[in-house]
Amino acid sequence: MADIGKVRLRVPSSIKPGDVVQVRSLVIHPMERIERDAQGKIIQRNYNYINKVIVTYLGKTVVTFDTTQNVAENPFFSFTFKATDPGPLKVQFLDTTGGRYEGTADIKFL
Amino acid sequence: MTDGHLMSRRAVLQALGAFGVAAVGGGLVAVAPKMAQAQALRQNESVEDAMRRLFGGKAIKGGSAAIKLDVALIAENGAVVPVSVSVESPMTPASYVKHIYVVADKNRIPVVTRVTLEPEAGRAFIGANIRLGESGDVRAIVEQSDGTLLQVKREVKVTVGGCGG
Numbered sequence: 526m527a528d529i530g531k532v533r534l535r536v537p538s539s540i541k542p543g544d545v546v547q548v549r550s551l552v553i554h555p556m557e558r559i560e561r562d563a564q565g566k567i568i569q570r571n572y573n574y575i576n577k578v579i580v581t582y583l584g585k586t587v588v589t590f591d592t593t594q595n596v597a598e599n600p601f602f603s604f605t606f607k608a609t610d611p612g613p614l615k616v617q618f619l620d621t622t623g624g625r626y627e628g629t630a631d632i633k634f635l
Numbered sequence: 636m637t638d639g640h641l642m643s644r645r646a647v648l649q650a651l652g653a654f655g656v657a658a659v660g661g662g663l664v665a666v667a668p669k670m671a672q673a674q675a676l677r678q679n680e681s682v683e684d685a686m687r688r689l690f691g692g693k694a695i696k697g698g699s700a701a702i703k704l705d706v707a708l709i710a711e712n713g714a715v716v717p718v719s720v721s722v723e724s725p726m727t728p729a730s731y732v733k734h735i736y737v738v739a740d741k742n743r744i745p746v747v748t749r750v751t752l753e754p755e756a757g758r759a760f761i762g763a764n765i766r767l768g769e770s771g772d773v774r775a776i777v778e779q780s781d782g783t784l785l786q787v788k789r790e791v792k793v794t795v796g797g798c799g800g
Contacts, residue, residue, distance in 0.1 A: 547760065549762075588750060589750065591749040592748045593747060597714055604750075604762070607726075607756065
């Protein structure tokens with residue numbers, strides 16, 4: 526899993542000020558599932574999965590996802606935000622091992 | 636000691652639940668102890684317990700008029716099931732959609748994701764790929780800024796379960 530933590534962001538190419546823009550984001554991450562032993566008991570360990578996704582635009586948090594292991598491998602999230610000013614849109618993915626992966630898209634108006 | 640015995644199971648669960656929600660609320664403190672993190676969105680509870688913990692028995696109204704839950708009726712592969720939720724609602728600081736929960740009834744961890752939205756999101760829309768362990772209802776629950784709870788349910792048939800374990 527050399528690609529772990531790779532973030533992809535897709536933002537529409539032409540945005541006008543005031544538009545509500547839909548963004549798609551994806552991160553390469555294994556999202557480990559709960560494992561059980563032969564008796565069906567859960568093996569207690571610190572599973573590595575993403576438990577928080579934070580979207581900030583112009584430095585302000587717009588959307589936050591609190592997630593569990595029930596989100597698929599290589600999680601994909603989409604959301605919207607209102608484009609008011611040019612600036613960075615940042616998506617941060619935090620996992621349970623302290624990993625922090627982020628992707629930034631520059632929002633600009635043509 | 637008798638006091639401890641008198642404390643009902645429900646009271647204990649509620650106390651624990653409140654702690655869990657608080658831990659999520661303060662989740663930006665990234666260095667919270669690992670156990671607290673694991674507790675934040677709890678594992679291995681029935682969907683009824685999960686609902687009670689999240690909403691404390693508040694009435695949840697049917698929201699089929701406002702909420703659009705988009706999910707395949709038959710998911711061939713439970714490991715990746717695209718879900719999207721959009722809500723017809725104004726997104727102004729006075730009235731907006733605060734949280735969208737995606738809950739899969741039959742999963743061992745029923746609460747799949749809890750999304751916190753700000754008015755700046757412009758529209759109450761989220762999409763995610765989730766896992767489904769077996770066929771069952773998928774719910775989208777919407778909490779508005781005034782505390783109103785709305786939900787829609789949809790049954791999804793899963794051919795191959797995707798939660799493992």
